Amino acid sequence: MPVSFYEVAWIFVIYAFLGWCTEVAYAALDTGKFVNRGFLNGPVCPVYGCGVLVVIVVLTPLKENFLILFAGSFLLTSIIEFITGFLLEKLFHNQWWDYSNEHFNICGYVCLKFSILWGIACTLIMDVIHPSIYKVIKIVPKLPGTIILVILCIAFAVDLIITVSTILKFNAHLKMLDELAVKLKVVSDEIGENIYEGVTTVIEKSEQWSENIEHARATHEEKRAERKQERREEFLQLQAKYKEALEKRNIGEKRLMRAFPAMKAKGHEEAFNKLKKYLEEEKEEKRAEKS
Known part of the structure; x- marks a missing residue:
């Protein structure tokens, strides 16, 4: 469980990057070539960072119960994906992804198949991946870690401005x-x-x-x-x-x-x-x- 803004920011950045890697890998398997699948130009997918961060903050006290952890991950990530898709469409008048052809979808923003995958992925992250990542965040000296984080946040802000302008x-x-x-x-x-x-x-x-x-x-x-x-x-x-x-x-x-x-x-x-x-x-x- 993150206990400071420093840890929250690092968790968001790390999982935003890992989410981007996941999207690129999925696209490579699907199309056979590299595609930058992020909303931003850089190697980050903010929705992944936000989704995993919310799951960690909300569900860490309940992580010992596998069913609650999976159900909570399924529900929280689906809500985040729906809100993200809805807001992006209202802000920029474009629907960035569309699950209308998938079974059990809601307005094309979320669907049962990917919500289940989100639930499984977050359950795996909570039980296997995040403990090691959190240890690394705690081990890294705070001063260099803060400097790197500030640089990354500035790059993120510049990328966001460029993307919105585009x-x-x-x-x-x-x-x-x-x-x-x-x-x-x-x-x-x-x-x-x-x-x-x-x-x-x-x-x-x-x-x-x-x-x-x-x-x-x-x-x-x-x-x-x-x-x-x-x-x-x-x-x-x-x-x-x-x-x-x-x-x-x-x-x-x-x-x-x-x-x-x-x-x-x-x-x-x-x-x-x-x-x-x-x-x-x-x-x-x-x-x-x-x-």
């Missing part, structure tokens, strides 16, 4: 893509409507003034051609801007999309899916060039 830019990028897509659709519809109106107007004029049909058709066709050319130029400009917007991205965006393959961009689903598809196609093209 997410805000990412959301602004998706919003811009959606706005351009809407404009493209409006101009495209207007071009189609102009063609339709041109045809119907010529027909009406031919029915009303058959003797002046040629003149009416020529005049209308000239005006329609001008409008069509203007809209076509506008459409091409918007297309160029849309393509430029797809290509305009930073490393942080790509990392987040790789780290959270089930991510959903609330309110910008169409733009997100388009960007994701574009990145996949770009990746396939580069792979084909190398081969």
Whole structure:
């Protein structure tokens, strides 16, 4: 049981790092390659550090009872994961993971399978792993330990600021893509409507003034051609801007999309899916060039 802020901070940092290692290992087994699965850029997963810390603080007095320890770990970690997923979505308007396809899930934030795994993992940590880690924390001299901890906390804070900035830019990028897509659709519809109106107007004029049909058709066709050319130029400009917007991205965006393959961009689903598809196609093209 941690008895000081110093010990609490070290427990959080250590298990945040071990959680990141677990996520990377899981992704490696699943995809066969390295993927930085953390929310932050650095090698930490704060939700793991927070989850294990809460389990240690709350359940240490009850650790002798295996069933209570497992049930408590199952419940506490599920609550933390749900709250984390819910808050991240409300703050950044993105759902970072989605268990909707899993049986017995709650709003896609938690599901029975991973909650059971959390419970087993925390039970193992409490009985086997944490006693050794806590001894190491107690053995390390406090002065160098404090210095290292301060450096790590500063790095963590800087990483958090960078990540939040990246997410805000990412959301602004998706919003811009959606706005351009809407404009493209409006101009495209207007071009189609102009063609339709041109045809119907010529027909009406031919029915009303058959003797002046040629003149009416020529005049209308000239005006329609001008409008069509203007809209076509506008459409091409918007297309160029849309393509430029797809290509305009930073490393942080790509990392987040790789780290959270089930991510959903609330309110910008169409733009997100388009960007994701574009990145996949770009990746396939580069792979084909190398081969």
